[in-house]
Amino acid sequence: MNTIIYAVLVLGITALIFGIILAIAAKIFEVKTDPRLPEIQSALAGANCGGCGYPGCAGCAEAILNGKAPVNACAPAGAEGAAKIAAIMGLEAPSGEKMVAHVICNGGESCVKNFDYVGVKSCLAATKVAGGPTACQFGCLGFGECVSACQFDAIHVNEKGVAEVDKEKCTNCGACREACPRKLIVEVPYKQKVFVNCANKDKGPAVTKVCANACIACGLCERTCRLDAIHVVGNVAVIDYDKCKNCTMCAKACPKNAIEPIPTPEEKEKFKAAQKALAEKKTAEAAAQQSAEPAKAE
C-alpha cells in the first residue's frame, strides 16, 4: 500500500515541480510576437512553395508584416488571400487578374534529337551535356524539372514529351518558372486561350531543321490579326494578351501549327477558303473601283 502512495506522491510532486519551473520559464523566456503574424500566416496558402522568394510561409508572413513584401506576395493565396491580409494590415488590396503558368513549347515528338541522353533525370543536368539532347536550343527537354518543383501537382509532362500546365490546379506560385533551365514557362492570364507555343529565336530555315512545329517568323499571324495583338519579335511570334480576344484566327493561319489551339485540317481548309474568298472579293472590289473611276473622270 505504501508503495502505491509513494509512487503517486513522487510522480505527482516531480510533475508539479516541473510544471512550476516551466510556468516560471514561460514567463522569463516569453517572446512577444505581433498578434497579426499568425493571422497573416493563416491567410497565406500554407504550401511552403517558396514562390514568393521567402523561406516558407512563415518567412513570407514576417516580410509582409515588416512591410518588405506586398500584401499580394503570395500568389497561391490569390486575390482572396491578398484581401484578407490587406484587411489585417489595414491596407487596400490591389485588384489583379488571375494568372497561371504556361509552357511555351510544343516540340516533343517533332523536336529533332541530337543524341540519346542517358543520365540523371534532370533538365538542368541534361542541358549541361553538349547543350542538351534536343537540337532546338529553346525547347522543352521533358525530364520534369518543373514537375518536381510544383507543390500543387499542376504541371506534368504530357504524352508528347512536353511539360503541360493544368491551369485549374495552377496557383501561379512561380516555382516552375524558376526551375526551368530554358525559361520556357511564362505567366499568362487565366482567361487566355490562344498561345504561341514556341520560344525558338533562330531564323526560319534553321528552325525548320530542328522542329516541325516551331515558329518560323513568317508573319502570317501578324497579317491575319485584326486587333494588332500578335507580333513577330526577335524571330518568334508574341501575343499581346491585353489586346487579344481569343478569336484563334492566328492559330488557323499558322503554317506550322505553332499556335494553340491547334486547328483540325478541316478548320484549316475552311479558313483558307474563307481567306481566298475574301482576297478575291477585295480584288474584285478594287477592279470595280478602278473601272468606276475612269468613268467618273469622263
Added chain:
Amino acid sequence: MSVTKLLAISLGAILTNNFIFAQFLGICPFLGVSKKSDTALGMGLAVTFVMGLASAITYGVNIILVKLHLEFMQTVAFILVIAALVQFIEMFLKKSVPTLYTALGIYLPLITTNCAVLGVALLNVQNNYNFIQSVVYGVTGGLGFLLAIYLFATIRERTQFCDYPKSFEGFPIALITAGLIALAFMGFSGLQVWPM
C-alpha cells in the same frame, strides 16, 4: 581507472554500441529527418545536447527513486523528465538563440519521442554508471547518433540520383542503406583498445 573507463565508454557509445546501428534506438528520427544532410546535422546536435542533459538530470531523479524503492517507475519518471527538459530547452532557445530555434524547427519538440534519449537514461541505471560516466555516456551516445544520421543523410542524398528499380524508390532503398551501414558498424563489435 577513471579516464580510461571514460574513453572506453565514449568509444563504445560512438562506435561499437552505436545507439542506432547496434542498439536500434532512435530509428524514427533517424529515418524521418535524414532526407537532407543539414537538417540531419541540426537534429543530431539537438539530440546530443538533450541526451547529455537528460543523463545528468535523470541521475538525480534515479537516486530518489532508489531510496524510495520505486525502481519500477524509472521509465515513466524519465519520460516526464525528458518531456519537461525538451519543453524548457525550446523556451530557452526561442528567447536566447532564435536562429538556432528556427533552424531546428519542428525537430526540437520531436526529440521528446526519441527513444534513444530514454534509452540512455535507462542504460545509465542498468550499467551502474556514476554521475560523470552517465553524462559522458549521454553526450557520446548523442555524438554516435549524430555520426549515424549524418552519414545516412549524405548517402540518401546521393541515392536520390541513382537509377534503381521502381519498387525500391523512397523508403525501401533507405532501409536497405540503413541495413548496410549497420552491417558495416558490426565490424566495430569486439573492438577493445584499453584492457579494462
